[in-house]
Amino acid sequence: MKPARFDYVAPTTLDAAVEALAASNGDGKILAGGQSLMPLLNFRMARPSILVDLKRIEGLSFIDVRGDKVVIGALTRHCEIERSPLIASKLPVMSAAMRYVAHLAIRNRGTIGGSLSHADPAAELPMLAVFYDATIIAQGPSGRRKIPAGEFFIDALANCLEPDEIVVEIEFPLLTRHNGWGFEEVSRRFGDFALACIAVSIERRGRKIVDARVAVMGVAETPLRLKMAERALCEAEIDSAATGRFADVLRSNVAPNTDIHASSDYRRRLVGALAEKALTAALHRAGEGSS
Numbered sequence: 017m018k019p020a021r022f023d024y025v026a027p028t029t030l031d032a033a034v035e036a037l038a039a040s041n042g043d044g045k046i047l048a049g050g051q052s053l054m055p056l057l058n059f060r061m062a063r064p065s066i067l068v069d070l071k072r073i074e075g076l077s078f079i080d081v082r083g084d085k086v087v088i089g090a091l092t093r094h095c096e097i098e099r100s101p102l103i104a105s106k107l108p109v110m111s112a113a114m115r116y117v118a119h120l121a122i123r124n125r126g127t128i129g130g131s132l133s134h135a136d137p138a139a140e141l142p143m144l145a146v147f148y149d150a151t152i153i154a155q156g157p158s159g160r161r162k163i164p165a166g167e168f169f170i171d172a173l174a175n176c177l178e179p180d181e182i183v184v185e186i187e188f189p190l191l192t193r194h195n196g197w198g199f200e201e202v203s204r205r206f207g208d209f210a211l212a213c214i215a216v217s218i219e220r221r222g223r224k225i226v227d228a229r230v231a232v233m234g235v236a237e238t239p240l241r242l243k244m245a246e247r248a249l250c251e252a253e254i255d256s257a258a259t260g261r262f263a264d265v266l267r268s269n270v271a272p273n274t275d276i277h278a279s280s281d282y283r284r285r286l287v288g289a290l291a292e293k294a295l296t297a298a299l300h301r302a303g304e305g306s307s
């Protein structure tokens with residue numbers, strides 16, 4: 017199919033892009049990599065009156081370290097994050113996850129700002145934003161505001177942006193004291209959206225985990241950070257039953273829906289199995305940890 021008619025602008029400044037969006041009275045759409053938006057336009061599931069293309073705006077594609085954060089510009093493409101040595105050393109879970117994002121051709125065009133804004137509940141970057149406790153910075157007519165990732169995703173394919181706001185950059189705090197991590201995902205075919213996925217990061221000291229991060233997706237309409245699973249990891253000593261206990265905690269604390277891709281029960285059991293593998297990998301990477 018072909019899209020319905022729309023106007024098109026490609027401003028060279030952020031202010032002009034915000035102005036064009038604001039002038040559309042909520043009927044305009046940002047165009048970034050186009051990998052999610054163009055299919056929606058072609059199927060006429062989206063019928064914006066105007067597309068505001070960000071590609072001519074300079075300074076929106078970068079990966080920087082600022083203090084204890086990695087900051088990524090909204091127009092940074094998936095493939096740039098995937099290949100970045102800085103991401104590999106500072107945000108290893110993100111680095112490991114990027115090859116699971118769609119296929120190479122899509123990663124060559126898709127952007128982090130587009131992925132977060134699209135808010136697909138089975139997409140890796142929204143889950144990573146929740147996992148790292150990222151801050152999403154959006155610019156609108158009255159300036160910039162900072163939105164915690166935990167508040168950004170409000171439903172499947174829905175975020176809390178105002179219609180005239182543009183995501184400009186994302187801050188990812190570093191998990192500097194953590195010494196082990198695991199990322200596990202299952203999809204029907206490699207490159208498809210995930211059926212379920214988990215990220216785990218731990219600070220291990222000897223037989224104790226003193227700090228933990230756990231996030232999952234594929235079990236709700238938004239990605240979830242599981243603080244109860246984080247507490248459970250820090251409560252018991254690490255022994256041969258630790259990974260099995262962790263899988264039980266995950267299985268009993270998620271309530272996925274049944275959909276055309278998988279039943280609720282299948283997803284729950286899958287998350288348990290992935291949790292066990294991810295914690296095993298995290299413990300392995302952490303070794304004995306420092307005592």
Ligand SMILES: Cc1cc2nc3c(=O)[nH]c(=O)nc-3n(C[C@H](O)[C@H](O)[C@H](O)COP(=O)(O)OP(=O)(O)OC[C@H]3O[C@@H](n4cnc5c(N)ncnc54)[C@H](O)[C@@H]3O)c2cc1C
Nearest residue numbers: 046048049050051052053118126127129130133139140183
């Ligand atoms: C076949 C296929 C398989 C895929 N598989 C996966 C997968 O496994 N995992 C995964 O994570 N993704 C997957 N994707 C999605 C892909 O990662 C997209 O690139 C991404 O979701 C959207 O990024 P984009 O830059 O192309 O955004 P666009 O398509 O340009 O925009 C998407 C939406 O976000 C809005 N938007 C874009 N940028 C901004 C901004 N800066 N501020 C405010 N709003 C903005 C647009 O208006 C639009 O509503 C897949 C896509 C396809 C077509």
